[in-house]
Amino acid sequence: MAKVIIFGNTRTAELALYYLQNDSEHEVVAFTVEQDYIQEPTFHGLPLVPFETLEQIYSPSEFKFFAPLTEKNMNRVRARVYEQGLEKGYSYISYISSHATVLTDKIGDNCFILEDNTIQPYVTIGNDVVLWSGNHIGHHGTIGDHVFFTSHVVLSGGCQVGNYCFIGVNATIRDQSVLGEGTLIAMGANLTRQKTDPWSIWKGNPAEKAAISSKDIKI
Ligand SMILES: CC(C)(COP(=O)(O)OP(=O)(O)OC[C@H]1O[C@@H](n2cnc3c(N)ncnc32)[C@H](O)[C@@H]1OP(=O)(O)O)[C@@H](O)C(=O)NCCC(=O)NCCS
Structure with missing residues (x-):
């Protein structure tokens, strides 16, 4: 069981929340997206925090990351976020x-x-x-x-x-x-x-x- 941060604040992130809450042992604690995409401080009642400073709020040693983005730009947007999460020191769930x-x-x-x-x-x-x-x-x-x-x-x-x-x-x-x-x-x-x-x-x-x-x- 891990405490998980999900990347996203649109429908795919909403689906990831649904699946993790209903069919996994993990606890979703927050969402993150790049600052420019944040309009509200919460998403589905959980904190929505800037990706740029995520690791200062949620330590990679305590929290795991999940970034199931869409296929946009032949999967290269998801790949970029995936690599950035690794660079921040997070490990991922599947x-x-x-x-x-x-x-x-x-x-x-x-x-x-x-x-x-x-x-x-x-x-x-x-x-x-x-x-x-x-x-x-x-x-x-x-x-x-x-x-x-x-x-x-x-x-x-x-x-x-x-x-x-x-x-x-x-x-x-x-x-x-x-x-x-x-x-x-x-x-x-x-x-x-x-x-x-x-x-x-x-x-x-x-x-x-x-x-x-x-x-x-x-x-
Ligand atoms: C292949 C694909 C990316 C083409 O996109 P596109 O270039 O924007 O397609 P267009 O609608 O402009 O069509 C271009 C031409 O290809 C044809 N075409 C498009 N998709 C086709 C397909 N799947 N099979 C055969 N021909 C196709 C169109 O009829 C059109 O032909 P025309 O020039 O003779 O009129 C798209 O049709 C596709 O298959 N996307 C995947 C959809 C999918 O699986 N969605 C689920 C998302 S979760």
């Missing part, structure tokens, strides 16, 4: 739903894994990974850091998913695929190729590579 089927213990920190995910044996998941609800993560797969799976994705067995990838709702990825860093798989895409270039976008069935980079798209 939330793994009790309603998920998790058959691996190789899951990193700051992960947010919601209900109805099936994670098969011999899967490895890095740090700062979000698996929204209802994904199938096939056996012997590897997921890197700062990755976001939306919902109802089928990642077939033995795939390697690079850092910063984003997988849209209802996408299907063929077994043994290797997704380069920052790959964006569109909603409903059916990836039949087994290798994607870094920062590429794939759409349709069978999925085809878009002309632009995932760095140049707003999600």
